[in-house]
Amino acid sequence: MFLKADKQHQYILIFILLFTLVAGIMIVICPPALFPDPSWGFQVMRSMQMGGGFNQLITPSQSNLNNDNIAFLTWWSPGQYLIPYLFSSLFHTNAGQSGALTILLCDVLGILGFYSFFKKVGFSPMVSALSVLLIASQQFYFIPFAFYNGGETLLFGFLGWFLYGCFSFKKINWQLFVFVILTGWVGFICKSAYLWMYASGMACLWINLSFDKKEISSWVKNGIILSIPFLISLGSIFKLFILRGTNPASVSPGFKLSLEALCFPLASPLLSGFSVDELTHGLICHQDEPYFNATQTLFVLALLALLSVGLFWAIIRFVPKPQYKIAISMFYGVSTLFFLSVFLRQLDISYEGRHFRIVGLLFIPGTVYLFSQLKPFFKYAFIALWICVAFTSFKYFVNSYNANTHINAHGTSGFSQQFIDQQALDHLQQLDKTAPPNALFAFISNDLGLDILHHRIISMDAFEEGAAATYIANNEYDGHSGPLYILLPQAFVKNKNVEAFKVCFKGYKNFTIKPISKGYVLLCGE
Template sequence: MMTANQNLPKAIMAFLYLAVIVLGIMIFIAPPSIFPDPANGFHVMRSMQLGGGFNRLITPDADNLTQNTSEFLTWWSPGQYLVPYAFKLLFSVNTGQASALTITLCQLLGLAGFYAFFKKVGFSPLIAALSLLFIGCQQFFVVPYVFYNGGEILLFAFLGWFLYGCTALKMAGWQLTLFVLLSGWVGFFCKSSVVWMYAAGLLFLWIRLSSQRPSAEWIRNALWVGLPAIVSMASIWLFFLSKGQNPASVAAGIKLSVKAIFFPLASPILSGFSVDDLSHGLVYHTGKVIFSNTEAIILLALLAFLSLWLVRAILKTVPDKNYRLLVRVFYIVCIVFFCVAYLRQMTISYEARHFRIIGLIVIPGTLYILSKVKLPVYRIAFGLIWAGIAVSSVIYVAKGYSFNDTKSARGVTGIAQQAIDQKALNEVIALDKQNKNVIFVFVNESLGLEIKHNRVVTLNPIGDDLRIDYDDYEQGGHAGPLYIILPESYAGPKEKFILKSFPDYRGWYGSMLSDNYVMYQAK
């Protein structure tokens, strides 16, 4: 029996690693699509490949299309495109294949890191392995096999090892200084939103090293932790963030809101049990709206209460004091940070992915509680929830991969282009090869990545509600031939508005690239 218990965690981990490798091979053969944020990062990579400077986005100037404008992109961290760029340079693969290699490497690193961390904070190998199996069944874990999500997957690779380091370090010294300094740089390289997690992790580290010690030790350890953290963050600000805007730099003023309070409070269940993902976003909708605004607020209130109950149960039941301290610190910092951010109306969306780390941290504690309860009904209920999450994830990745493989168009990048069909994309690529010094206009962030020889303007897609700010679309000047690629669904007000956005061009006429896509040119 003891041998069986020892072998089961190894079998679970072997299964997870094998599943990641198999899925990695599949997406290397048929690379995934891409979310808008990393698509913008890949535009920076494209600019760099065409001779632009580091992390600079070179685009036609909206005020005068005859000129280019250069922007140092600080809205997103650079890791989401630099890691695939490294694979492109090392192995001479296309962008889609480089994304596939990035996803596979990050998934393996993330699983290994969280397994090491869960065991370090006192959980048995079986609880640690089951926790990772539960994580692997969730939708956020399989999303990268359908859409490359850039910083999200890099952050998963980093966080487990960061938490492991915060727990493993025993005393102040050069090792602590180096860890604090490098983890700030590496974490930000992966994703800029790591800053609040970095602060929470270091706060936990400082308290853990100083607890039950004289006041002088608290001050001494604060210096050991704080000084390299200041150096790390100051250098990031000086050499990166100060050169442009970022989500935390834009705020619309304080606005009292119930959801601004409930959303962070509900973070353990929202992010740890795929609630926000499966509901297509309770507040920030990423698909078909399931709950009305009133229903979402009521559900958030319920989830906030359940999350508080779960955290309280974890703090009372789990024996490891370091784990309890970690849960307490991260949950409190999460609530304070996001409540302030949402109340100030910063440009941080109401998505559970922003505090995914809370959900990941509470999962082993939840499984530990279930292992101690005597009534099997709780374990059965959790098993049904687990099965439901797993089935939805399997359906998601199966449908998404099949769509990318059989229906999405593919061009020179190898990325699955869901916003265009193959016939239309072939025509666009042929035009790019045949022309120089023309401008292609798209209403999708990733399509411009297929253009290798000409300039690209990317306009925001227009929603069905037609809420449009003309200043966001107007493009001044006349810079020669202009090709506007639009889906047939834009026929009508959307199409007229796009054409109106180029006031120096006249005499528009359209030609069908395929049954579903049209290209407009000016006479």
């Protein structure tokens, strides 16, 4: 049923690309909201548009609000805002529209790239087309159409072609050197987490080049030669970017042994490749109300780990595609070891399936192939589950797009703003036009400042109930500039949380609270 040798795969590809094009046009008309991580990148883009240097985040200094703090942003890679910056420069679009164009481009490139790679490693056109249809049916594919997520979108557009290249070279030549160096740079620009994927891809390339060599010396020789451009690319990334600031791996609070640290990487094929993490609202890191309590979560996680390992064994045992087995073994193995180390050392990387997305994507064609070899009952069961997931994903897209279009606020940035209403945003943008040049605007959501065009902005941490003392310690600002405007939810007034924000700004004494909409107030300092 899955393997008919006809031209149906072409219709599947056309359907996916047409749907992606229509959805892409829709979000260009009404851009998505913005995840927190790329919000920082767009703040860098804002700083550059206002005259700052490359990749420099310019913010008011906490030690003296009259001065600016200039930081080279190394926590996240620059591609999340550089590609939109390119679209903005070429087509004079706002940031939201530029992000939407980036999503459209990367999703088209990603579908074509993974389809080409799946065929490259031995799968038929039909299995390859069904695999990318399964990818495009899942919630993680729809997320960028609701929330621009930066690096994940860029990597999706790049990784299929990177993998295709890793299995295209038959001998070592100058083109191979260029490929290794450039893919290191381009992938890192897409997302800094690419580095472990880069190492996995180089392992695939080395094995693929040496696979038919019987002499150990040939394997060693190929490894040494490949390490030269690999180290050149990696060394330049560390020298020119990573070592210029902090990143999630900069500080470790210590070693901690836990079941989550072991099971989460092992469970990554199902968590990330089949949207389990998204469908459960985040198995460990919750975006919404969690589905399971702590004990249930550990049980589900352990079960998913066992099922993922079983799926890996079945693919290695029953899928007759040697190159594909190399790819899935290297990426699953390297990711497990890498993230096990990360989680045991408690580095600042969250337990989210999105970090393992490439592992899940690689498992998809093998899974489709396995079910194509089973009896009709299992095939129909798989298709029924697939339809349910696709329906859930499409419903997510419709609801999110409706919220972005009709509920969330929209300002000059173009992005859909969730944490402010339209009346309050209109008031802020008018105040931005009329306030004195030295006025300051402060927000507890780092995307809102993108709609302030003429003044300096402060992005404060999100406030947690019952942690006022810690909050103040981390968000203290000394000195006095011009008028200060802090946007806060109306509920903060009732709970008296505004007092914590007054203490954060020691140089300001006279504070007033001004309601600017039904849900928001301005805490104004002089």
